[in-house]
Amino acid sequence: MPGPPGACLSGAVTANQLICFDCDSTLSAIEGIDELARLRGPAVLAEVEAMTTAAMEGRVPVESVFGRRLEIIRPRREDLAAVGKRYVERVEPTARVTIATLVARGWTPVIVSAGFTGAIQPLADYLGVTRIEAVELKFSAEGNYAGYDADFPTTRTGGKADVVARLKRELLPVTSVMVGDGVSDLEAKPVVSRFIGFGRYVVRPKVKAEAHVFIHALSELLELL
Numbered sequence: 001m002p003g004p005p006g007a008c009l010s011g012a013v014t015a016n017q018l019i020c021f022d023c024d025s026t027l028s029a030i031e032g033i034d035e036l037a038r039l040r041g042p043a044v045l046a047e048v049e050a051m052t053t054a055a056m057e058g059r060v061p062v063e064s065v066f067g068r069r070l071e072i073i074r075p076r077r078e079d080l081a082a083v084g085k086r087y088v089e090r091v092e093p094t095a096r097v098t099i100a101t102l103v104a105r106g107w108t109p110v111i112v113s114a115g116f117t118g119a120i121q122p123l124a125d126y127l128g129v130t131r132i133e134a135v136e137l138k139f140s141a142e143g144n145y146a147g148y149d150a151d152f153p154t155t156r157t158g159g160k161a162d163v164v165a166r167l168k169r170e171l172l173p174v175t176s177v178m179v180g181d182g183v184s185d186l187e188a189k190p191v192v193s194r195f196i197g198f199g200r201y202v203v204r205p206k207v208k209a210e211a212h213v214f215i216h217a218l219s220e221l222l223e224l225l
Contacts, residue, residue: 017106018173019225020164020188022180023113023120023134025056025201027127027218029090032115035083036075044072057204058183062114063156070137070148077118077143084122091123092200094219099127101222108171112163114154114184133163154184161188177225179218186210196224 024031037048051065099109111124113134124132135155138146153159160178168176168191178188179196186207189195197204197211198218208214213224 016171016173017108017225018110018164018167018171018176019102019107019221020110020112020133020160020167020176020178020192021129022160022178022182022185022198023087023111023115023123025181026179026185026198027092027095027111028087028123029092029201030083030086032083032087032119033069033073035086036073036079036119037069039075039079039082040073048072056182056184056202058206061157062154062159062184066114066155067148067150070145074145075137076145077139080116080118080137083116083119087119087123088126091126092218094217096127098218098221099129102225103128105225107225108173110167112154112160112167112178112188114159116148133167157184158187160184161191164188165191179221181207183207194224196221 021027031052034049034052037045048069051069054060055062055065109129110131110133111120111129113120115134116137117132117134118137120132120134135152136149138148140146153162164178176192177194177196178185178192179198181198181202181204183206186195194212197207197214199214200216
């Protein structure tokens with residue numbers, strides 16, 4: 001069945017195509033914020049996980065929990081390195097080959113995330129993705145938590161749509177795609193040619209129902225795009 005207007009035929013090679021990937025529960029099995037919470041013990045993990053799930057399912061706005069979770073965890077710089085390692089250990093098993101193949105076909109991959117740049121960087125390096133649009137954390141000289149970039153769009157509802165729209169203005173792609181598991185990813189649907197829901201790690205009913213296409217392995221993208 002043909003995709004929505006602007007979608008590419010399978011295997012077509014076209015210059016300047018944009019594909020944006022969510023990170024958590026998409027490129028990797030983990031939720032980075034929850035892994036940071038895990039470092040603080042089971043009680044903190046349970047509290048933060050509940051807030052993360054509520055936001056990802058669209059039951060509460062992202063901005064209502066974003067800063068609260070970080071204040072509870074108060075991550076250190078060294079914690080980002082630990083979570084970065086975990087991202088790579090739990091990488092989606094078909095991600096690396098899929099992204100390399102898409103790049104060869106003329107796609108530009110970008111990670112668009114409400115996660116943290118310092119933790120995502122090792123995964124991006126492993127996958128060969130050179131651009132990350134994510135949240136910067138702030139630390140003191142001693143490496144203690146000192147806040148976050150509250151102005152970055154993905155810290156609020158609708159932020160991923162804003163980031164993707166900015167990328168489109170900058171890169172002028174002929175086609176644009178967003179791939180992700182959460183309602184925050186689904187919010188980018190109006191600004192892309194195709195929104196592809198992802199369900200290897202968690203299936204969110206709203207995302208599955210409203211995605212143009214729903215997949216369970218990133219390798220499926222190679223037949224769709």
